[in-house]
Amino acid sequence: MPLDHWLAFVAASTLLLVMPGPTILTVISYAMSHGRRVSVPLVAAVALGDSTALPCSLAGLGALLAKRPKT
Numbered sequence: 001m002p003l004d005h006w007l008a009f010v011a012a013s014t015l016l017l018v019m020p021g022p023t024i025l026t027v028i029s030y031a032m033s034h035g036r037r038v039s040v041p042l043v044a045a046v047a048l049g050d051s052t053a054l055p056c057s058l059a060g061l062g063a064l065l066a067k068r069p070k071t
Helices: 005-016 022-034 036-067
Strands: none
Touching: 005 036
């Protein structure tokens, strides 16, 4: 891989990693308007949702890779 492609990939990946997603923005806005203690259940719900979505996504990716024709 040429160096300029690799640097562009690193820059794009870094930008995507630092950008907050919609759930993080929801948690921040809820905490700012209602306080930290009230937002703890929302943080727990987001963590539960993310920890549920991750294995489901990985299982779906595994199923797609298993169905892929061997070439």
